[in-house]
Amino acid sequence: MTSARVFAFRILQHIERTGAPADETTNRMVATAHVEPRDRGLTVELVYGVLRHRGTLDWRLDLVSDRRMERLPLPIRTALRLGAYQLLYLERIPASAAVNESVALAKTVRGRDWSGFVNAILRTLQREPVAPWPDPTTNPVNAYAVRYACPQWLVERWIARFGTADAERLCQATVTIPPLTLRVNTLRSTREALQAQLLKAGVDSHPTSVSPIGLILKKQGAITDLPLFYEGSFYVEDEAAQLVPPLLDAQPGERILDACAAPGGKATHLAAIMQNRGEIIALDQSAARLHLLADNCRRLGISIIASVQMDAARLNGPVSSRHSVLLKPFDRILLDAPCSGFGVLRRHPEAKWHKHEALLTQQQARQLAILIHVSRLLRPGGIIVYSTCSTEIEENEQVIERFCSDHLDFSREAVMPWLPIPGRSLVNPSGDLSTMLSPQSHSMDGFFAARLRKAG
Structure with missing residues (x-):
């Protein structure tokens, strides 16, 4: 063997x-x-x-x-x-x-x-390598479940929400191989310069459709073996994820909390946006993943991120002296909440077989609790961006609606002013970022992001 x-x-x-x-x-x-x-x-x-x-x-x-x-x-x-x-x-x-x-x-x-x-x-x-596929006109749920290897409950759900045509596109996207996408580290390079350097190293790429700092490689490969990787010229990250940190509109010199930070994709993006000036507190419960964040900071030349090992779900009481760095209010908070991951099934296909519909309700309770906890750490007039890599309403719109109904000092703001012009078609009727895992959304992962402002 x-x-x-x-x-x-x-x-x-x-x-x-x-x-x-x-x-x-x-x-x-x-x-x-x-x-x-x-x-x-x-x-x-x-x-x-x-x-x-x-x-x-x-x-x-x-x-x-x-x-x-x-x-x-x-x-x-x-x-x-x-x-x-x-x-x-x-x-x-x-x-x-x-x-x-x-x-x-x-x-x-x-x-x-x-x-x-x-x-x-x-x-x-x-x-007998060929067999006729089930007929989608008679039983679309079974047909799409078989053809695109999706659980029947998820197919039923997507058909009910989006109709058969869009549901089929979502199912089809889960069995596609995702592109290898890079985010340029703007502290060290530009998109044009990195594209030229990659080509010189034998790696062809083209710019992302929406993100102004992304490159999509034309072929898969061991990109992390390149000297450019070790020099910190880029971070491997899907285009949809690249659209989230700019929604916070973080400014140099500000104090930022990334509440579920590791391994650091969005935190390091925020640091670049802030020109490596200010303070970012990166919270995560996993020590191993925080070590990855520290490695990424060293590689990318970032010095303003300090990590704290703590579960954001436990921020419901007084902050201990061990976590005194959380006592001072934050100007802005990014909460990339733990979620089902149904927007990234093409990257994590095992989730199709390990997760179930009841998880969505369970996750909503946890996500809402974390959002409530971190909101207490925000200064008056500050901004929270809440995001997930989920396509499901329970983890996205419903969390925001429940939070705002119980916290009248927060208002929902449209994200469009902070999106590049090509990305404005990705804004939903509520004004949130909502990419869908289908070719119609520029081949991005499924992401959601909402922007909230605290009164004051």
Whole structure:
């Protein structure tokens, strides 16, 4: 067996057993196992490909098997999905290799009987690689769930909210490979200069459609291996995320709170906007992620960010002496709230299978509590920007509406004046930023952001 398939097999099983994030799990297990560079690319391709298309793979395997995938042992499901993904989606992989390696995996973990079963199923799939898709005119929920590997409850929800055409575009976007997008570190470069430097290094790119400081690479690659990365010329960040910090309109010399900051994409963007003058307090409950933020600050040449390890949800009481840095009111607060992540499913495809609709109500309660807590730290006349990487109304508009109805000293402000002209089509009727995960929104992730002003 090749190392890539063995590592992908182990990673996929760990993700399904634990619900752990695919990116953190893959990076950690690849680094710990010292995976050879030649195997890393295929390992990542297999892990994300299986997660991205899992529902479709299970449907195709169920068509050629007398045993439903959901009833099979996890190691056998994983071996079958790996084999099926290679057979159906990776033309460069010989069919014999796809089948034989999966059979060998099954034999190693479950013995000869199960390896024979895996062999029979994958050989049948190899002979019958094409099957008619379910008819969307008779049952669009099932059709989109199968074709785009989305949970049926999520498809039902999107059809009810957006109609069948837009729901299909959203579902389709979850199985697309997202572009690799960079944010220029304006403390060290300009977009034009960075684009020229990248081209000189053999990396072609084009400007983002809306963000004035973004570049989209024309090919995926190990961009973080470039000297330009270590020199702090850019930060890897989706275009939608780049639109959020400017909504705060932070000024040099001001005191800013980033309430859920790590690993620092928006905090470092704010520091650049402020010309590295002022004070940014970066709050996060994860020590490991705050270490990443510190690494990013060093790389990007940023000195005004101070981190505090604390859960923003616990800001409901008096601030302790250990966190005295929070005692002085803030001029502006960014709350990029923890959320379902349904706007970034193409980047985190495992979330399709680990999250459920009830989570939206649970998250809303937490998001509202954090917003209430941080609002007490804002000076009169100050600004809060609340954002999520979710497309769902419970985590976005409803949080803002509930907060404003109970806090009459806050008013909602339209975000349009702080958006580049090409981005003004992304403003919803309430005046908030609301990108949708579809080609119609410039191929951005799904993000929401609202701007609130405190009276005074």
